[in-house]
Amino acid sequence: MKNIIGLLNLYDSPELGPLTENRTLASTSFLGRYAIMDFALSNFTNSGIDDFSILVKNNFRSVTKHVHTMKAWVSNTKIGKQYLLINANGIRDKSLNNDINNIKTNDWIFYESDAQYIVVQPAHIISQVNLRKVVKSHIASGADVTLVYTKITNGKSTFKKHLIPELDENGKVISLRKNNGDVARINVSLDTYVISREVMKKIVNARGNNRATSLRQALIKGVEDFSLNVQSYYYEGYVRCFDSFKAFCDISFELLNYENARQLFDTGWTAYTNTHNTPPAKYGENACVKNTYVANGAVIDGTVENSIVSRNVVIEKGAVVKNSIILTGTKVSECAIIENAVIDKWAFISTGATIKAPKSRPTYVRQGKIVK
Amino acid sequence: MSKEIVAMILAGGKGTRLEALTKKVAKPAVSFGGRYRIIDFPLSNCANSGITTVGVLMQYESIVLDQYIGSGEKWGLNGVRALTQTLSPRQTEQGMAWYKGTADAIYENLDFLDSQDPEYVLILSGDHIYGMSYRDMLNKHIEKKADVTICSIGVPLEEASRFGIIIKDDNDRIVEFQEKPAKPRSNFASMGIYIFTYKVLRKLLIDDAKNEKSSHDFGKDILPKMLADKKRLFSYEYKGYWKDVGTIASLHEANMDLIDSPAGSDLSKVINNSLYSEDTNSAPQYIGSNASIKKSIVNQGAVILGSVEHSIISNEVYIEEGATVINSVILPGAHISTGALVKDAIVNNDAFVGEGVKVTPENGEIELVSGRRME
Structure with missing residues (x-):
């Protein structure tokens, strides 16, 4: 739809502990085959939005490497425009590196395009929001901003610091506060908004005290001082929030339950990703694999249970991997034992090495590490 | 030019x-x-x-x-x-x-x-x-x-x-x-x-x-x-x-060669380094809790809940729990139901092998299964 510009906002990304030390949450590997941001990007694709850009806060390399030319998420490769947006001032002065400044620096939206609606999504929330429907609802209500929310029952342990909208009987947002984890049953914002062009212009061009330091803050302020008409859109469907290393592990492992996985993969809402021309997975005569996701390029001749095996991972004969996530290119040598661990990319687990942790607290092995 | x-x-x-x-x-x-x-x-x-x-x-x-x-x-x-x-x-x-x-x-x-x-x-x-x-x-x-x-x-x-x-x-x-x-x-x-x-x-x-x-x-x-x-x-x-x-x-044999070619062999090098193809937008490949899989090649998008030995499994293939596939090539989208036994066969794209169906050709022949096979 030419009338809409999508923005994938990486500024709201929480940290995933050691996994995001040198990469963005957005580009962190997920289920052996995806990067976490694939799901938000696929929401643009499945909603027919070909004009979209990524607001990159840091770790530019890691984002570029995954999205490449972004054609993996584009329907019409000619008409749509896709950009990686960085805030050059924010690199010099970190205090200036926020999403609003980034949009301001890259205000091509307001010159190059006459799109009337800007759809913002975060990378760290996996959902299947039909953004087209949200825009429709936004137009119908005449709102300045439409905020997508869902209902959760585990607000004490997830969606921390996310916005909790209080709604009037017509669905208008009358207050916004941050989830501090004190209530389990809450309505929670998915950090997904439709913002009308002129409203976005006002937000990014505001000066002095009126200037917010993030879109979230701009919304809180706008609702507080009645300067923004913020309406809500209720989304009911698969949704998970990556907000910690533990959440990353939990979300990955819960999808090993095939019924859970169907909620994400059997909905006709395709998850697109950049692919790597890797051959199919190969299993040897000693392989014993149960309840596991295996990506292409993997070569398995050992025992693997309740785990996620990513692209080009090698698991040799006699090795045992349980309840673990093994990222791209890692080699697990003969007779090595790995239990309850996340092994980052290109690690080398030597013959007979043992990596074990309690199930409740998976351990982490950093990228490229040689474990003897 | x-x-x-x-x-x-x-x-x-x-x-x-x-x-x-x-x-x-x-x-x-x-x-x-x-x-x-x-x-x-x-x-x-x-x-x-x-x-x-x-x-x-x-x-x-x-x-x-x-x-x-x-x-x-x-x-x-x-x-x-x-x-x-x-x-x-x-x-x-x-x-x-x-x-x-x-x-x-x-x-x-x-x-x-x-x-x-x-x-x-x-x-x-x-x-x-x-x-x-x-x-x-x-x-x-x-x-x-x-x-x-x-x-x-x-x-x-x-x-x-x-x-x-x-x-x-x-x-x-x-x-x-x-x-x-x-x-x-x-x-x-x-x-x-x-x-x-x-x-x-x-x-x-x-x-x-x-x-x-x-x-x-x-x-x-x-x-x-x-x-x-x-x-x-x-x-x-x-x-x-x-x-x-x-x-x-010969098609079956060439597929089996892929499984049997050791790392470093000519065919294995071709597949691993320099063979380009389409990448389907498949879900990840899932191997179930009661599955067994040995000496096989499995593509993304496959769901294997049954038993697979010395076979090639393509994308979007579904093998139910209790199904057995041996020495066969299963093409994209095919479905093998519980209790079925498929041995020495090529199962065509989107074919359906029903519950308990036995495909076991004799005399070293390779059988092609197409469409719906219910008995």
Whole structure:
């Protein structure tokens, strides 16, 4: 739809502990085959939005490497425009590196395009929001901003610091506060908004005290001082929030339950990703694999249970991997034992090495590490 | 802009011996190795040989094949100086005609070749499994100042009578052909891969088109005529894995070779380093809690809840708990129900094998399962 510009906002990304030390949450590997941001990007694709850009806060390399030319998420490769947006001032002065400044620096939206609606999504929330429907609802209500929310029952342990909208009987947002984890049953914002062009212009061009330091803050302020008409859109469907290393592990492992996985993969809402021309997975005569996701390029001749095996991972004969996530290119040598661990990319687990942790607290092995 | 070399892939054949596998798709588009299609091999070979202009000649059931070839992007053959052109029979000022033979197919597209202005033309088949750089062969062609260079492979002498056999002198110049000879005098079989000097080829094809007695075939007409005319025919010997997958049994065998080829072997190198293909937007491959899987190759998008041994499982295949697949090739989208046993078979795209169905051909045969099999 030419009338809409999508923005994938990486500024709201929480940290995933050691996994995001040198990469963005957005580009962190997920289920052996995806990067976490694939799901938000696929929401643009499945909603027919070909004009979209990524607001990159840091770790530019890691984002570029995954999205490449972004054609993996584009329907019409000619008409749509896709950009990686960085805030050059924010690199010099970190205090200036926020999403609003980034949009301001890259205000091509307001010159190059006459799109009337800007759809913002975060990378760290996996959902299947039909953004087209949200825009429709936004137009119908005449709102300045439409905020997508869902209902959760585990607000004490997830969606921390996310916005909790209080709604009037017509669905208008009358207050916004941050989830501090004190209530389990809450309505929670998915950090997904439709913002009308002129409203976005006002937000990014505001000066002095009126200037917010993030879109979230701009919304809180706008609702507080009645300067923004913020309406809500209720989304009911698969949704998970990556907000910690533990959440990353939990979300990955819960999808090993095939019924859970169907909620994400059997909905006709395709998850697109950049692919790597890797051959199919190969299993040897000693392989014993149960309840596991295996990506292409993997070569398995050992025992693997309740785990996620990513692209080009090698698991040799006699090795045992349980309840673990093994990222791209890692080699697990003969007779090595790995239990309850996340092994980052290109690690080398030597013959007979043992990596074990309690199930409740998976351990982490950093990228490229040689474990003897 | 003139080009050094243009590849023309003959992909129009029906592949009758592949039975229902080629009911709606041309043989080169038949699925292979869990993720590939047969034509990925010559196209990837072209890409890896630095050949940027490729014509794909199609005739029989061309929709799937044509769609698959697309812009050539899957093999990187869509770059700034590249061109991937599908060539189907067409109506012209002279009228219209189906391709009457391999040579006629090229003859009908001389205008395309003229527009590319190549020095050399590489003729390829769309139905062979092998990984080869054509660069060496071209170098030899140039060095020998050959009119045509034919790629050959050494075969066991006892099998030589199944092939077109090349007899050459010490200088690799071809002195005689034997077509499927009862008493072969050499074990060099033609692989159906030719590099022609385009000027020579162009004239030969125009002459051949006028010859009403010709069957317009490279092997039967063009090459013997060249030999008779004392043209410079040379043989280039290819050493490595090569298989013509013309029958259900040979297609099955080539798939099984993929499983059995050890790391570092010729075929394994081709698959792991340089075979390009389509990447389906599949979900991750899932292996269930009660599944068992050994000595097999499994593509993304497959769901395996049953038992799989020595088999190739393609994308979007679903194998229920309690189903057993042994020594078989399961093509994309097929479903194997609980209690079923599939052994020594190829299960066609989107086929459905019902509960408790036994597919167990005897006497070492390979059975093809298509559509719905409920008993």
